[in-house]
């Protein structure tokens with residue numbers, strides 16, 4: 026295409042904007058009398074909170090000491106974290122085998138990280154994941170290459186949290202999409218089934234689903250037959266999360282203009298092709314932000330598995346605190362845990378923003 | 389497929405007999421009878437709400453008719469989904485608002501139909517797509533996304549997308565109504581070229597210059613009926629019905 030000719034007229038410079046710190050303060054913090062008041066009140070509040078906290082956390086604190094040394098100080102005893110880090114993170118995983126869950130977690134994170142670029146989404150990536158998951162499973166369970174078997178009852182701490190939430194999300198997502206499609210189906214039986222399922226699950230707290238999976242469900246199984254406890258919790262989390270994802274996805278489907286269906290129809294695409302190639306790619310992209318919200322709460326909700334006696338990373342921290350030596354330092358331990366959760370959640374939401382950008386096609 | 393057998397060109401490609409359609413209780417189309425021959429170009433005009441869109445959308449079953457018969461290229465449109473998909477693959481449609489797929493690049497928009505419906509190998513489909521993009525004078529935009537194109541360019545892509553399916557008939561529903569004036573011509577030019585190549589076309593439009601230039605027949609619809617149809621010359625110079633006269637006096 027030929028570039029447009031520049032017409033010969035005067036192009037004026039844009040008016041100069043006020044700059045400098047003083048102007049910024051005036052514009053943003055003291056622009057009206059009530060904003061000025063709020064600013065002053067906030068500053069006073071911060072003055073009372075921040076310095077004492079800094080003193081407690083950094084000046085009077087101990088980082089690498091014994092529990093005894095902590096008795097004599099005013100400040101924070103961060104030593105609880107390095108002294109118990111192995112148990113908090115890995116829980117009851119057997120002595121000497123710690124490298125296995127650590128390696129599995131690193132593998133999982135690397136695969137997720139590697140998958141972030143759209144150009145890598147091909148068959149090969151699928152194989153990477155398939156092989157990666159098999160290796161991770163073998164690392165955790167063992168029984169191969171002389172690795173002793175570690176029963177799932179001993180899986181605990183961060184690997185358990187990561188596993189429950191990762192598989193919870195990965196399996197709940199497609200299930201949620203199917204439920205959303207089912208709820209919009211023209212076939213009354215399928216539609217009713219999906220509506221009932223979604224509304225029932227959403228009407229019940231996750232805790233009660235976990236209870237049912239661990240107490241009620243085994244009653245219906247024939248004698249002598251048991252299903253792994255971790256697996257049951259995993260299934261409960263999947264079923265729970267899927268119902269919420271379904272509703273978000275349904276919102277995305279409803280946002281699709283009718284013209285997209287009509288264009289797909291008029292090309293002769295069938296229902297499945299239309300959904301897979303035209304509707305879902307767009308609808309799912311629209312709902313990335315609310316979906317991530319659900320996945321983040323799913324991640325945090327995994328801590329509820331403590332009520333069926335699984336030891337996720339929150340429970341291992343509590344166990345540490347029940348040791349008389351460390352009992353008094355719950356604030357420090359929970360701050361550490363909060364930071365850990367925050368890092369995970371922040372990583373997840375950055376990842377999703379990255380994904381959104383990757384899928385953006387300029388419309 | 390159809391390329392292997394010689395076509396029976398004496399048979400009309402679209403045959404609508406005694407067709408009625410209701411939206412709920414509203415009788416939107418009444419006793420539509422229409423026969424279209426291979427290579428014929430028909431322009432349909434009429435006031436807004438007269439049922440023009442509904443009628444041409446019945447031809448590829450975007451809307452369902454309740455009474456009468458529609459036969460497209462020898463296939464009758466019934467509830468049989470296989471027949472519907474077959475007819476849709478043979479009938480191209482261009483919409484007022486383009487309806488390109490915004491998440492796919494231009495070339496992907498074009499190859500989608502051939503690859504998934506016609507089962508054409510990807511490479512071949514891409515060559516075909518480039519050929520048609522060339523034809524609508526927009527080949528240099530192949531890698532872009534619809535959102536990066538102007539309205540006129542998008543509509544030409546939409547035409548090329550339909551052509552990639554090698555349709556027997558093309559339906560156009562007010563293809564230039566959503567365009568800025570300076571872009572209307574580039575789309576009409578493409579449509580005129582298409583007509584000159586002998587494509588069977590049904591065009592809902594108020595571009596009377598286009599009708600005069602390419603139409604074999606101009607058809608006037610009002611209140612869900614085909615009021616009259618004639619050659620462009622007769623239609624414009626010598627309209628028979630008062631309603632047609634009124635309509636023409638309003639738009640010309």
Ligand SMILES: Nc1ncnc2c1ncn2[C@@H]1O[C@H](COP(=O)(O)OP(=O)(O)O)[C@@H](O)[C@H]1O
Pocket residue numbers: 411414416434435436437438439440441442443
């Ligand atoms: N989905 C629908 N449901 C109910 N009425 C409709 C629907 N689509 C169109 N109509 C009505 O049918 C009539 C014909 O519409 P349409 O075919 O779009 O007219 P035109 O294309 O000639 O402007 C109009 O009165 C319109 O309001």
Ligand SMILES: [Mg+2]
Pocket residue numbers: 440441442561562
């Ligand atoms: Mg219309």
